[in-house]
Amino acid sequence: xxxxxxxxxxxxxxxxxxxxxxxxxxxxxxxxxxxxxxxxxxxxxxxxxxxxxxxxxxxxxxxxxxxxxxxxxxxxxxxxxxxxxxxxxxxxxxxxxxxxxxxxxxxxxxxxxxxxxxxxxxxxxxxxxxxxxxxxxxxxxxxxxxxxxxxxxxxxxxxxxxxxxxxxxxxxxxxxxxxxxxxxxxxxxxxxxxxxxxxxxxxxxxxxxxxxxxxxxxxxxxxxxxxxxxxxxxxxxxxxxxxxxxxxxxxxxxxxxxxxxxxxxxxxxxxxxxxxxxxxxxxxxxxxxxxxxxxxxxxxxxxxxxxxxxxxxxxxxxxxxxxxxxxxxxxxxx
Numbered sequence: 001x002x003x004x005x006x007x008x009x010x011x012x013x014x015x016x017x018x019x020x021x022x023x024x025x026x027x028x029x030x031x032x033x034x035x036x037x038x039x040x041x042x043x044x045x046x047x048x049x050x051x052x053x054x055x056x057x058x059x060x061x062x063x064x065x066x067x068x069x070x071x072x073x074x075x076x077x078x079x080x081x082x083x084x085x086x087x088x089x090x091x092x093x094x095x096x097x098x099x100x101x102x103x104x105x106x107x108x109x110x111x112x113x114x115x116x117x118x119x120x121x122x123x124x125x126x127x128x129x130x131x132x133x134x135x136x137x138x139x140x141x142x143x144x145x146x147x148x149x150x151x152x153x154x155x156x157x158x159x160x161x162x163x164x165x166x167x168x169x170x171x172x173x174x175x176x177x178x179x180x181x182x183x184x185x186x187x188x189x190x191x192x193x194x195x196x197x198x199x200x201x202x203x204x205x206x207x208x209x210x211x212x213x214x215x216x217x218x219x220x221x222x223x224x225x226x227x228x229x230x231x232x233x234x235x236x237x238x239x240x241x242x243x244x245x246x247x248x249x250x251x252x253x254x255x256x257x258x259x260x261x262x263x264x265x266x267x268x269x270x271x272x273x274x275x276x277x278x279x280x281x282x283x284x285x286x287x288x289x290x291x292x293x294x295x296x297x298x299x300x301x302x303x304x305x306x307x308x309x310x311x312x313x314x315x316x317x318x319x320x321x322x323x324x325x326x327x328x329x330x331x332x333x334x
Contacts, residue, residue: 013039013175013186013195020179030091030112031138031162035177037089038115038136039195041082042167042175045119045134046188048077049126049169074126075099078119078134086115093141094149096275096307103307105148113162114139114153116276121166122244131170133246137280138163154307158279158300166280168246176202176250178287183253199254204288207319208256209237212248220265224295224328228260231323245272249281249315253288258316260324262295270294270312274304278313291321295328 017032079099086092086106093111095104098118115138122132140162141153165177173188175195185199211232218226232239240257242248248259263270272278282292282299292299292315302311314324 011197013197016184016186016197020181031179033089034086034091034113034115034138035163035165037085037091038082038165039175041085042134042173043188043193044081044085045078045167046169046173046190048074048081049132072120072123072126075120075123078123082117082119082134082136093145094154096154098273098276098308101308103149103151103154109147110145111149112141112145114141114149114156116154116280118273118276121246121277122242125242125244130242130244131168131247132244133169133250134167135246135277135280136165137161137276137283151307154275155304157303158274158282161279161283161300164280164283166246166250166284168250170247174198174250176253176284178284180283180287183284183288202253202288204253204285204290205256205317206289208252208258208317209235210240210252210255210257211237211260211320212241212252212257212316213239213260214241214243215239217264217266221262222295222328224330225260225262225324227330228324228327231327245277245281249285252316253285253290256317258314258320258324261313263312267310269310271310272313274299274302274309274311275307278311278315281313281315285315289318290316291318293321293325296325 017035021032079097083095083104086095090108091111092106092113092115093108094114096116097104115136118135120132121135125132139156139160141149143150143153163177163179167175174185176185183202185202186195187198188195252259261270261272278299285292294312295314314321
């Protein structure tokens with residue numbers, strides 16, 4: 001076999017952002033800089049993850065976050081890195097983080113943006129070298145500049161997002177984002193320290209044959225979800241569940257498939273967080289031609305009432321999401 005091992009010269013993330021500035025609703029440069037700040041923090045977190053097995057940064061931190069989940073050491077490290085980058089960038093007035101109970105005021109009272117972020121999704125998989133990720137969502141503040149960000153600024157529904165994205169730290173590190181004009185993916189080249197455009201204008205297949213769901217709790221799933229999972233098995237679909245939301249979503253986005261995290265007896269409102277998981281991925285999948293639902297409603301239409309609000313999530317190829325909603329609707333009708 002002959003392989004061309006020469007590294008092609010491609011479009012860097014910085015160059016791509018500059019070219020696309022004209023697509024931004026407020027093309028004054030702040031959003032471009034904010035995306036660069038997130039990319040910088042992602043490079044630093046990527047370095048820490050790659051060194052995790054050699055340094056004492058794996059395992060639990062010994063505390064729980066606001067969600068009642070045990071914090072991993074890299075959760076704390078990633079949270080610090082992203083908050084520091086967003087503060088130093090000067091474009092963000094307030095941050096919602098999975099790791100912090102209250103709104104984080106950056107001190108940048110002239111900042112025009114709010115960022116909601118899960119600094120390290122799936123971090124319990126670090127110790128076993130499984131792909132993990134970062135998820136972020138960006139909103140334009142509603143209040144006047146010159147003061148701290150407000151709760152109203154932070155609690156906007158998903159239709160108000162101006163950008164959203166995720167970073168997946170896997171066999172390669174990728175940053176995937178949208179500003180409402182399609183979805184593009186960039187792969188990190190560590191020897192050059194640059195993200196290069198590798199997946200332009202991502203379109204997710206209309207349907208697929210993969211379903212991603214933790215079936216360990218199937219006995220407490222809604223009847224409609226149980227019926228859909230039986231339908232998948234009868235249709236010969238493949239079950240693929242990594243346990244890292246970003247990793248499962250990324251695979252299904254590229255290849256077609258559906259991710260389901262329904263309500264359960266233990267988590268009647270679902271487990272995933274609306275503001276920094278569901279909204280961000282919902283925006284991305286819609287821009288790629290897919291759908292995101294809580295089983296009956298479009299995710300982006302849900303009005304948030306809490307910073308750490310939870311909701312069920314059904315996301316992926318449009319026809320597959322429609323099928324789940326049909327099963328859920330028939331359950332309600334019965």
